[in-house]
Amino acid sequence: MFQAIRTRPGLVLKSLALVLAALPLSPLQADQQAEPAAEQAQAGTLGKMSDRSRLDAMRIVAGGQVYDLGVELFVGMPDCCADAFGDPKYQLFLTHSPSRSGDSELVSHTSEAIFMSSHAGTHLDALPHFGLHGKIWNGADAKDALGVRGWSSSGAENYPPIIARGTLIDVAGAKGLERLPPSYVITVNDLKAALARQGSQIRAGDVVLIRTGQMTSWPDATGRSLFIEPGIGLEAAKWLAEETGAIMLGSDNFGLESFPSANPENFAPIHTYLLAERGMPFMESVWLEDLAREGVHEFLFVASPLKLKGASGAPVRPIAIPIAPQE
Template sequence: MALPAAFHDIAKRVNNWGRWGEDDEIGTLNLITDEVVRAAAGTVRRGLRVPLALELKEDGVQTGMIPGRVNPLHVMVQVNQELFGPGTVATSDDAVTFGLQAATHWDALTHASHSGRIYNGRPASSITPHGRSAFSGIHTARHVVSRGVLLDVARAKGLDRLPGNHAVTPEDLDEAAEFGRVTVGAGDVVLVRTGQVRQYLAGDKHGYGYPSPGLSVRTPEWFHARDVAAVANDTLTFEIFPPEIEDLWLPVHALDLVEMGMLQGQNWNLEELSTACAQEERYAFLLSAMPEPFVGGTGTPVAPVAVL
């Protein structure tokens, strides 16, 4: 089924192809300038560090809904092995196999395509089984350190968690920004809290994934208008699931990643950060969220930390 005209209308309004040159591979990360990072460092007052990643473990968030996206399969390949003979120093080593988007992660710009294209108008056929992503692989996103802004949509509404059928709208984002007394600006990394990860943390990983609140197809224009560098939230699918528009699956992925060239992150644990920001009465902070540089990867695990 072809994407509807309404989708293409939004795509035209948020499109960034060519904005940073025809050879650009990092999209809105170009908005994280030296000046932005210096200003972000100035938000640190206490040095309070808040981790935002879920644990990587064999019984993690993946349920098999997405074929091949497996939770970490962790094996020991050495256990107290004396490599250089009896009585020498012993070492232990391990190995892991898992989906790069298995837990807390960034989606690379190549994670989604539509109409045969990826970001900056390149052909989707440039992603191949053995060559992986020839352009805009996650290894090109070399620096994701900026001002982070928590838009705590759930707390702004007086809720622990948004209902499963709640599509987060631009109006919700405005409400959360006003609640946090923060103005989203160029180069910011926006974290949108729905509270949905509470389902997973409580042991209900099937309920965590479906049904799930998430971003509305209307939100890409909100982020585009503010020159946001990246967006992450605390859900499995990022956007509302099942979709708000019948049979229009993953439109926000296509608008963010393909049209805007904006990294998006999923499965971020924003619960401790929500509490910390409420206690500190401030919702902006220094955020370090460096991608693991898997060459050609369409995504990567990340262990983000907010510093207040």
């Protein structure tokens, strides 16, 4: 189900990237080195992408192999927010279906209604998801920016399609573990050691994905709980956000950070730091097993969150395409 997809369309993508790379940027494109200021304010660090950065990422594609980084959504799937916070579990209902009587129908059709949390499965945490001292990103607060249908500031509809260079940091693999132990706090040294072992380097504009090994048992979530998940600590989050030039993070665990929190006054300090203070969205429950197994640590990353107006999260189906080695 999660095997890497090898398709001819990938070859088309590579060819297109090579053609685009050979074309000069128009004056308009050359001036458009980043999204307009207003869009940057709403999209946070994702607003740092530009026509130039997207083209630079596409021109180093090395082949047509595509890795699917999203998990299936299905009734009964593991869902940390449902278990931890009482959010609705994923449900799919048939609203129209063909007759089951055995009668031959000239025309039949099927439709469904889907009911789910915006934080189920592989998803992006949008900037309004967590606030600090009553404020979300951009200093917006619930009094002025939250209505019954969601946020008017920084909601999931504001994020552009993400096309960027990506780096996988396989922390579990670097330690020779199938998965990190419960509540393990990933440090800056852990990240640097894994990068050195892989021979990888984070570059400005990267999407950085961190593997804890929590997906090795998917979809069996026996024994898993958000509140005992391994993940990055605050110092590691600050290093990634402030010193590497990364524009977005992601992980294969339920909540990116390690739980329980070391801060008795803030149960999710990495969430509040990245979302409310740094304006950096991130992804959770990302499927990284294929990349890790095949040693693909640097790639073209492509994803497009659903444009859910006012939402604090959005389902996403990311893909990774290997790139040529860089000096």
